[in-house]
Amino acid sequence: MNSPIDVTALSGAALQEEGASLQVSGMRVWRILCVDDEPNIVASLRRLFRGSGYQVTTATSGAQAIAHLEQEPVDLVFSDMRMPGMSGAQLLEQIRVRWPKTTRVLLTGYADIGSTIAAINSGEVYRYITKPWDDGEVLATAHQIFERHALEDEKTRLEELLRAKNQALMELNETLEEKVAARTSELLQLSQKIKKNYLTSIKVFSNLMEWRGGQLSGHSRRVADLARRTARAMNMAEADQQDAFIAGLMHDIGQIALPDTLLAKPVPKLSDEETAQYRRHAVLGEQALMALDDMHTVSNIIRSHHERHDGLGYPDGLVGEMIPMGACILAVADTYDDLQIGHLSSTPLSAADARSMIARGRGTQFHPEVVDVFLQMLLKAAPVADAPPRMLRTIQLQPGMILARDLLSSEGAVLLAADHVLTAELIKRLRLREGRDDVEMILPIKP
Known part of the structure; x- marks a missing residue:
């Protein structure tokens, strides 16, 4: 964003050059609509902005200006005060209502001061410029307006960027919470598995002593x-x-x-x-x-x-x-x-x-x-017993079944601890042991 320009130190040509520089650097073409019922006036305004880098269109009546705006909105309107049919004040008031983001500037003579004040009140005119105008004043006014527009656009862009960042951050937080919850659940399951394996190992070692x-x-x-x-x-x-x-x-x-x-x-x-x-x-x-x-x-x-x-x-x-x-x-x-x-x-x-x-x-x-x-x-007194376990042969076992109590060998050793979850591989080993030892195994399974 360019720094504010001291318009009093610039000639008309310098202002045109500065405006062109602003458009190139900002990569946006500002649009101006000049409205006056006298063709030579709008022609003069068009010549004034030549080389500025602005896109300038003209209209010779209020109705023509409204028709143009309905086709292509503009950023800035210069309008004469006295025009037949629709005055500049009426035109700028309609523009304020229908295109509030378009900045409005009134061109008026010294004799129209009363009407000018009314136009400022009703059309919320940014400023008025008296005829005959000073070229430097007109160019500086356009430059100031577009600089303000650029600041507002940048403000809007940053606000949208901030909203997008906030939304992304919210989504990230939600995702992060889900990931943390999932990881916590995994760690809890792992901790429980380690604890169960720890106790099972101790039981197995204890049985080795009793063998x-x-x-x-x-x-x-x-x-x-x-x-x-x-x-x-x-x-x-x-x-x-x-x-x-x-x-x-x-x-x-x-x-x-x-x-x-x-x-x-x-x-x-x-x-x-x-x-x-x-x-x-x-x-x-x-x-x-x-x-x-x-x-x-x-x-x-x-x-x-x-x-x-x-x-x-x-x-x-x-x-x-x-x-x-x-x-x-x-x-x-x-x-x-x-x-x-x-x-x-x-x-x-x-x-x-x-x-x-x-x-x-x-x-x-x-x-x-x-x-x-x-x-x-x-x-x-013994509490009410839970539902009795299902006594199943190894051929009836399925992965995911849970032992209701310790599975003991004929010598009293714990082969599998209570609450052990059966896997396909474990069931396969049990059937192998059953066939090798020629002893039928009956397992207590939780219902």
Whole structure:
């Protein structure tokens, strides 16, 4: 955009040259309509603008000017005041109403000052120029008007550009929100998948420890379930419930270092040397998980799950609240299952007798609150069961089906965890295993 021009310092020829320069640089041809009932006047105006770069047309009456405007609107109208039929004031008033963006300039004599004022009021004339006019004044007026038009056009262009940018930004924001939501959903699904695979891996590893057979088969899985249910009944945080569950699955990992002959004996029948060796499994279990940052809390629970509330436990002789709550829960769940499988006595106890033994240890061996919650949880009436699972053969399985509960091997090992989603490849492997082992597999599937 050119800077404003000092019209007082320019001759008529200079103004013509400046106007031509403006049109070339702006790449727009400004249109002028000159209206006067005297042909020599409009001819003079046409000659005046020659070489300016403006597109000039003429009309010798108001009606002719209106007809031209209806065919091709213009940017600027110079109109004489006194014309037969339709005066300049009437013409400019019609132009104001019908073509408000067209700038209007009145050419008038000194004797017409009253009519000129009326024309300015009714036609909203930009300015009036007296006859005989000064060429420099006419050219400067046209230049100022077109410069103002150019500024208005630029303002309109920038406003439209801003609206377009804002619209694009709004669409981008909407798209971005959708992309963020989609990505968040993907990450959430991935996180849930990793969590599920993490727990499944722990279950599988736990079963590998129990494949040594004997009375401990299935023990860790049952203890983990009891520990999680107790933690939930105590309204512990979700993370603490999971830690208790994982610690239940892994609490005997230290027993990998113990010989089979020692594990086959009930604890009361162990010799002093064997007892000392057996008691090391809690510390060994902690050490086995020490390198895993995510297992720090779990490893502490495992180390302390044989501590007693009265301080007579091992390996550290912790007392009361010094013992992690997860370890207090695990101690009760572990002992309860050990009593029923005969690991702590010569003969297995019934569930009722095992509960009685747990109750006797309240406040001495076990944390009193944990015992109260644990026993209440066991005695509480079972909730209404969900719809029973569909028991399907492998030939009936379809991708997308979900296991209703853990799929166990004949040795009690977890082959697939509950809530596992079946895939075509997994179904193929199950059928292959079924044929290889010559054992029909029946899977519990959610309805």
